[in-house]
Amino acid sequence: MKAAILHAPLDLRYETVPVPAFSDGEILIRVRAALTCGTDQKAYLRGHPKIRIPGALGHEFSGEVAAAGRAVQNVRVGDRVACVHTAPCGECFFCGKRQPNLCETLTDRMAYGAYAEYIRIPEHVHRQNCLPLPPGLTHEAAALTEPLACCVYGMKQVNVREGETVLILGDGPVALMMVALARLRGAHSVAVAGRHKARLDVAAAAGAQRVFGEQSAASEILDFFRPRGPDVVLECVGNPDTWRLALSLVRPGGRILLFGGCPPGVEVPIDAGKIHYGHLAIYGTFHFTPVEVREALNLLESGSIPVYPLITARVPLSDIPRYFSADAPKDYLKVAFIP
Numbered sequence: 001m002k003a004a005i006l007h008a009p010l011d012l013r014y015e016t017v018p019v020p021a022f023s024d025g026e027i028l029i030r031v032r033a034a035l036t037c038g039t040d041q042k043a044y045l046r047g048h049p050k051i052r053i054p055g056a057l058g059h060e061f062s063g064e065v066a067a068a069g070r071a072v073q074n075v076r077v078g079d080r081v082a083c084v085h086t087a088p089c090g091e092c093f094f095c096g097k098r099q100p101n102l103c104e105t106l107t108d109r110m111a112y113g114a115y116a117e118y119i120r121i122p123e124h125v126h127r128q129n130c131l132p133l134p135p136g137l138t139h140e141a142a143a144l145t146e147p148l149a150c151c152v153y154g155m156k157q158v159n160v161r162e163g164e165t166v167l168i169l170g171d172g173p174v175a176l177m178m179v180a181l182a183r184l185r186g187a188h189s190v191a192v193a194g195r196h197k198a199r200l201d202v203a204a205a206a207g208a209q210r211v212f213g214e215q216s217a218a219s220e221i222l223d224f225f226r227p228r229g230p231d232v233v234l235e236c237v238g239n240p241d242t243w244r245l246a247l248s249l250v251r252p253g254g255r256i257l258l259f260g261g262c263p264p265g266v267e268v269p270i271d272a273g274k275i276h277y278g279h280l281a282i283y284g285t286f287h288f289t290p291v292e293v294r295e296a297l298n299l300l301e302s303g304s305i306p307v308y309p310l311i312t313a314r315v316p317l318s319d320i321p322r323y324f325s326a327d328a329p330k331d332y333l334k335v336a337f338i339p
Ligand SMILES: [Zn+2]
Pocket: 037, 038, 039, 059, 060, 146, 147
């Protein structure tokens, strides 16, 4: 089969490799669409502790069951499925604490390698997180299930409520999905601050009442959320400066979701008094559970998430090295690779 194999950081090759072997409990999915994601970009640039090299990249995908081991009963060959790359074990400390998003073996037994014609899905993953594709939903849309599940889970942590005001920092795919989720929860005023004009236009089309570009001063943002600042700030960048900006803009008594992760080891100096006397609630968030996988797929089926503004290009998988190279087209949100 053809696949995009990462041989070393900055060395991604589209080449012929064997179709993955699968055991009695596993299945093989014929990938019909796989999306770009920041995680794969980071793995390409500097490697990733959980992603095998050499190995195929890609973890946001959808396709059809091409083959199933003898012991498999929950899916059949030919089923169109939405699938994510992980599932919890159900037995470890965190699964016991009902925090399966932190499952100790979550990333040890992943279905990684969706930038390929076929991907092998471990038994515990397809049993929990391989769902029939609703009729009418495209494979590209279904491939958004994984990143959307992350957003749904993060949104539950910070729990935006009806009538609240929300500031979203960042204009990438996550930020734009958060706009739609905040609006669905009945947020009263949603504003997005970002750096890319085209993406901010998408944010406005997705329901943001106001967008702030690179030239906007913090005072302009605060003026929009007068008199006190936004009830909730969603940080969707992953940068120490933006984390601090979130803290400086949220109103006293407000809540912050730190969705964007900073690189390992980064420390962020913060105003302790602002958190303590300002009674701020700050939430981290990681991944999702099988519950959010279902919720995300339902949201996509309902049409309440603007899919095609997020997927800005649809190209053959053979184009992949170009999209990961230094001369990749600028300003795309997500690209769908079609193997
Ligand atoms: Zn992703």
